[in-house]
Amino acid sequence: MPGPTPSQTIGPFFGVLIPERPSVSIAPPGTLGTRVTVTGTVRDGQGAPVSDALVETWQADADGRWNHPDASRGCDSVDRFSGFGRIPTDAEGGFAIETIKPGPVPGPDDRLQAPHLVVGLFARGLLARLVTRIYFDDEATNAQDPVLLQVPADRRSTLIAIQRDGVYHVEIVLQGPAETVFFDV
Numbered sequence: 001m002p003g004p005t006p007s008q009t010i011g012p013f014f015g016v017l018i019p020e021r022p023s024v025s026i027a028p029p030g031t032l033g034t035r036v037t038v039t040g041t042v043r044d045g046q047g048a049p050v051s052d053a054l055v056e057t058w059q060a061d062a063d064g065r066w067n068h069p070d071a072s073r074g075c076d077s078v079d080r081f082s083g084f085g086r087i088p089t090d091a092e093g094g095f096a097i098e099t100i101k102p103g104p105v106p107g108p109d110d111r112l113q114a115p116h117l118v119v120g121l122f123a124r125g126l127l128a129r130l131v132t133r134i135y136f137d138d139e140a141t142n143a144q145d146p147v148l149l150q151v152p153a154d155r156r157s158t159l160i161a162i163q164r165d166g167v168y169h170v171e172i173v174l175q176g177p178a179e180t181v182f183f184d185v
Contacts, residue, residue: 040095045174053124061102061103121172
């Protein structure tokens with residue numbers, strides 16, 4: 001039986017509960033919506049990959065409904081689509097999420113938010129989970145997103161995944177000049 005990973009500030013993580021795999025599929029077959037793959041790399045302040053981070057994502061379904069009992073617009077696809085995924089980074093700090101593109105969701109003052117993934121990040125040396133978002137570069141609604149508009153214009157790019165060859169990619173940087181925007185939630 002494999003043992004726990006070494007003790008860390010936020011660990012230990014047990015491999016049996018978080019298996020190593022090249023990607024996580026959040027949207028099982030039959031889930032309605034446009035299938036997308038989001039890849040990313042988690043880097044430290046020196047630009048080195050973080051090989052032992054844990055990335056969690058939470059998202060709405062294609063119609064912009066959350067699978068949560070407190071959601072005002074409950075998700076109809078509860079049996080098929082949870083909206084939640086968890087994956088550890090690989091040796092190069094990489095991760096891949098196969099999912100569907102979420103729909104717009106209500107935000108502050110009932111203004112619609114652009115499609116996005118909410119991301120929780122755990123890593124060595126962090127005392128608490130970091131929270132950020134991943135937006136999609138081909139969404140015109142990014143320009144009106146009430147949360148994204150609160151981020152200084154020169155920092156917004158840290159939240160936007162760029163599509164290349166049908167795959168969206170984002171860099172998550174923990175600190176330094178290119179640091180990803182993290183939210184205080």
